[in-house]
Amino acid sequence: MESRGPVGLVHQHFELVDRLTVWENVLLGREPRRGWRIDVAAARAQVNELAARHGLAVDPDALVETLPIGIKQRVELLRELEREPAILLLDEPTAVLAPSEIASFFATIVALARRGTAIMVVTHKLAEVIAYASTVSVMRAGKIVAQMQTAQTSVQALAQAMVGGELPPLAQRAATPNAAEPALRARRLSARSEADAIEEFDLEIAPGEIVGIAGVEGNGQTALADALAGTIPHDGTLELRGSRGTIPQDRQREGLVLDWTIAENVLLGRQRSPAFHKGPQIDRGASVAFAQEIIEQFDVRPPRPQAPMRGLSGGNQQKVVVGRALAGEPAFVLAYQPTRGIDVGAAALVQSRLIEARNAGSAILLVSFELDELFALADRIVVLFRGRIAGTFAREGFDRGRIGALMAGGS
């Protein structure tokens, strides 16, 4: 590998020291000195100058942990820019930004490119590629499979190149009967997770309905999901009829035991069910048969119930998690970012299975940071901002502009 000058890298998950200030983070390792100590005045001036030059306003003395996520990204970007990189790598830079922040973020990046910095963006958001990049390369299984000028391609063509063929259409939505009773009813639900909180949250989900939660990460999604899953305490009332399936937000930490096999993992949550017991013992045959069923339905590879989970790709791991959650037609399904970090093909399959579960009468709560996913799946979208409902949209009335504005705290 060769590059003319330093390479800057902005990580998807920020590499910032939360309990240091902005200037300390930006200049870490290159602090200006006066005698034995750091020249704080010079450091502050240096950061202010850098911020002004790139149009990225920050308060150099702010403690990073107190900053909203968009500003944290700015700090991370400034830290890299301080080194005057010849090449700047951005890894999923818009994953944590509201739609309005995305536009201003790319304005900065495009301006930077005009001034002579080569910029490489790794992303799965095809629309952003088309809107901002000049050339695009498609990678599949570690190889570059296509390279083209953005002006001469389209979102559809890119998606095809990513999958290596036609993407199967999503499952059709069937009309579902109006139910008398909601499957889930939350009244004035308040809860606090480590990451965020919800306050006085009201929600009903009918059988055969997908309710999508739109919002920038950190506005209460984790608290809502954990409260519904029963893993954190909550105030207010929560009524849930019948069984439930859960697709947790972090499949490796909350969903799976990576050192166990597929057959062992699909048993989790059903370990007390008589169907999987023979006397006091676990019925291994039944769990292998159950795993086989999920493997076939979801095209899990490798298709062996005894395969250790750790050896599966992220997409295949997620298929197991989703298959386990949807098996047995649960009355309520909690799906938190069900397609996060998996390839387009696996994502389409997961989305189709969710629609089929809905058609079969499951009530589904879908938390997603991808508006496209919500638009494709949801019957209703609820916008979450700072732990409260900022707006509700029925499928006929989905409005990208208004939802985006509400996500950013507008009205």
Add this chain to the structure above:
Amino acid sequence: MIDFVWLTLIKATPVIYAALGGVLSERSGVINIGLEGMIAIGAFTGVCVSYATGNAQAGAAAGVLAGALLGALLGIAATRFRVEQIVAGTGINLIALGGAAYGLVVVFGQPGASKQVAALGTGGETAMVVAALVLAVLLHLFLFRTRGGLHVRACGENPRAAEVAGIDPLRVRLWATATGGAFAALGGVFLAMAELDLYSDGMSAGRGFIALAAVIFGRWNPLGATGAALFFGAFSALQYTLQRSGIPSELMQALPYVAALVALAGFAGRARAPAADGIPYVPVR
């Protein structure tokens, strides 16, 4: 009153040294449960070398060096080999305390306590009391005013971010833990060679653990930890003053420890450790 203040300072000094060592290593991300052992090894080595050479200063220097080596041992275990730090620190305590007890028999031919050796005297005692307070201020300036201190803090909060910025977190942690060991050993030197002139088995008497409490009570801040150590020292001094009051002496001896426990229980919930404290770091490169 003057007596009480002076006694407080004397009783606090070994805890201050050890607590400063604890602050330094924990700020870099290594929990040092082995402070107790480092106090003991500093005291024992100092006495032995003083015994062999007849030179108290040489003994003190050797004691500090021994503490640094023991600190480096913990540092290497915690960085290079990613050993669970609580286990490694406990191991160091066992090795140091047991080693010193055994060493008494080998070097002095008697268990329980060493012979009397050349010590630092009253002048040395005063100097070391003052030096402890000065060291606290210097460590504070280092941590919060210099580049090196900023790098130590970055490693204790987010070593990955530090590494991205070109700092080697494993080196910083090793250095901080070794230096912290030297600080703790100074506390041992003070106990055995300034307050007294001999090493006796178990003379560290839990001061390393009190120092750990002082680190938390002082919010991982050198001046705060010093204040907490003085608080402990005051209760120790109080215990001496109240010994004539007729309360059973065993009960009185427990007083400083009970005070530390109560203070910690009431306080610990509000204190926030460095985010990466005690978590082994796996470098990218």
